[in-house]
Amino acid sequence: MYCEIFIKGYIPADWSDWFGSLQITNLSSGDAMLAGELPDQAALFGVLNHIHSMNLQLQTLTTSNDQRLESSGSDNRHQSQ
């Protein structure tokens, strides 16, 4: 399962291990993007839990089972809250 998570604020790249080994990219918008493959939904919820427990603000979350997503403008991108 491929997934992209946008978070408000920057995250140092060396925190990657704590976010299911997703690759961390800090964007010029001030957000951080976590992107990569996760084994399943359970792993995804683990990452989300960790985001929450660090009091980080989740912006958007997109997942796809078969293909890589465009990092922006995708139709099935869910707006959180």
Add this chain to the structure above:
Amino acid sequence: MQTPLLFTKLYIPPFLPSRVSRPRLTERLTESIYTGIKLLLLAAPAGSGKSALLSEWLAQIPVKAAWLSLDEGDTDPIRFWDYFVAALQQIDTRIGQDALALFHEPTPLPIQSILVSLINDMGATQEPFVLVLDDYHVVNSPAIHEGLAFLLDPLPPMMRLVVTTRTDPPLPLARLRARSELLELRASDLQFSASESAQFVSRLIGVELTDELVNALKTRTEGWAAGLQLAALALRGHNNPDEFIDNFAGTNRFIVDYLGDEVLDKQPVALQQFLMRTSILGQLNGELCATLTDQPDAQGVLETLERNNYFVHPVDDKRRWYRYHQLFRDFLQHRLEQREGEQVQDLHKRASVWFEQHGYIEEAIRHALAIGDHTRAGELIESIADYMIWRRAEHYRLLEWLGALPEALIRSRPKLALYHAWTFYLTTRREAAIERAQAAEQALEHDGSSQDANVRGMLYAVQSTLTGIQQDFETALRTGRMALEHLPGSEIIWRCMAAINLGVSSAAVGEMGEAVRTLNYAMELSQEIGSAFALLSAFWHLATLQTTQLHLRDAERTCYQGQAVAVTPGIRRFPVSGFINVLLAEILLERNQLAEAEPYFLEGTQQINPEGNPMALLRCYLGLVRLKRLQNDLSGSDEWFRRAEQFEHVSRIHNRASGFGAYRGWRLIQEGDLATAWRWVEENRLGLDNDLSYHREPYYLVLARLLIASAQSNPDHLSGALRLLNRMIERASSSGRTGSLVRALSLQALALDDAGESEAAIESMKQALVLVEPEQCITTFADEGPSMVPLLQKVLQSQQRAAHDNRPRPSPEYLATILTAMGTQGSPILVPAKYRSAMLVEQLSERELEVLRLLSQGLSSNEIAARLVISVETARKHIKNIYGKLDVHSQFEAARRAQEIGLF
């Protein structure tokens, strides 16, 4: 073995004077005490100040409070409720004593039925009280959520439940909201205002910040308590607060990482190392930290950290144990992996060893599993498994640990495989249990040398249990006996379990001696280990066997023992009283005390849990069917029969040995519908030469009755019946089953009598009677119907003829009691008139007969005296004797009895 840090879970964190007081929030909490609020929910991210707010609030209000800190281990429902009750007992030690005992039983009982007793206990409390469940988000067991929701509905009015959580719990919040029973404080409520922020920083580090700086800080942290605290720590010792806050506000880096670095990097290297290395611990104490950090004054370090607000909180009064704030711990662990990753394995190993040496096995297992040291984890699990199963009933926790071990390891360690099998069995996963038991057996074969007799004994005990539930009694008996041979006396719990299983299996095959011996032994052992469940299980099997086999006095004794158990704390709500009522009712029924038996049966139908023990409930219904029939209330009997049939259908127990299936056939014979009865024989595939296993015995007794009843149309049936009964008598007497023997002998006597062999019939009947005269059994004979009356009469007469025969024989009193019972039950049997007067224990004298005749005509004692020319006193004496001999209490009764027995 130590209780796993129980006390630290119940510790109410103290409110520190260095903290900001937040009256706007505590007032809202206090209001809830005086309204109909049931649940106070504090839902906000980590580090929002939820716990701190509650500790401030609890310090202010004059209300008793209890606290339960939850952690990852609390996903086992039993463990959760266990601690839940322990917390409530801080309020009132009387709360939940029953529940606590039940939670500790090794076999799961429906949680909700235990919670009912808990709700009642809590309801008895007169003063308001508060229970806090801290960090409820770690709970991920639907069973726990269901239980808590169940509890919330009838929550006693004096109780307020407080739940802190990072995510909304799956409880019926919408319903509580709609009923105004919920108070919520969420992230936005908990955010620090500007003035609170200023106060917070100045209290913490003694520096007053300008409004401008405070606002910048508040905006950047969004009033998040942990962010403010980290910022304050980073500010401490910073020469230029403006510059620091400027930089902080100007960076996008996430707060924990940015501030964590700021705080950590300012510390001396040794302290940095201390913080990182100890971050692997869920709970810290000085000695343990010294072991991990090689710093001798670790306790001093912890105290300094606490004093300086470095996210270290004491979790007990004596400041022996501490905990890092989860957020800070996560940050430190991350740093540890970055900077000293190669140390992690060694640190967990050291922690695991320290915990093991100090008796905290669960913590030791946690650390061994954290670094994949499975062999060590396996050894530790073996050492604690008995305790987890038998004392704490935390089966799911044990399963979780075992599930984390590699398959190959479990297969190579027979003991581990056995515990796995047993835990599967206890969580009703039978197939998995069987597979694991096989794995254990194979492992034991490969590794016979190093394994002691204990493990072999354990294997036999598990095999006996598993084959027993599969109805393979032969194997169950063999392995059960071997288990008791191999298990040493010190393995008392395993011996108890093996004894119960062996007893139950011997009872199932009707081996009386062995069953009674082993079940009595099991009762002793279960009392010794204090397991009410084991005791109850042994009790029920022993008492039913004794009742069925007409050992009525022993059965009564067993019931009294059961009753004694029922009044020990913790057992009151256990279904033992329902069981005892059924059995006492059956004993009374057997002794023909019908009116006394009825209320016991009726109470039994109310008390027995249909799901918990359907067989006991069916037994109760069947008792009422028989009782009503004996009272000649045929429609009442039909009604109970219908209910029994319905229940049998709903609970799907018709294929099991309930005794009810056989009764169905007997009933057809009683109703005279022999054709249908023969069809019933066919349906149940009952053949004269079939193997006679014990659990089918009631069926074959019915076949014998049907053969006898059908003999008029086909005389061959009598010899068939006799052949069948001979085999049954032989089996029953070699297995020591009195009840089976008495029933078969009585039928044999009836068959012989019908075949014209009176003398032999009388001998069989005498044998049967002698066996149960000490028990005063009546109904077993009465149940056989009217043809039993002339037979008993012949026995009575034969004894009068052979007064000097020294062979054992039933007393005339006993015979008369049975005959009287059969005549006075109002049962539909018609006793031939010539036999009736013989039912009197003592024959009436000539003069007494005269007096009775006059009494029956309604004459008074004065009139009788005048008529017979005797004194009034003499007449009265005669009347008194007559009453005694007829067992009546009034003139009217005497007249009726005289008529009944055909005197006039």
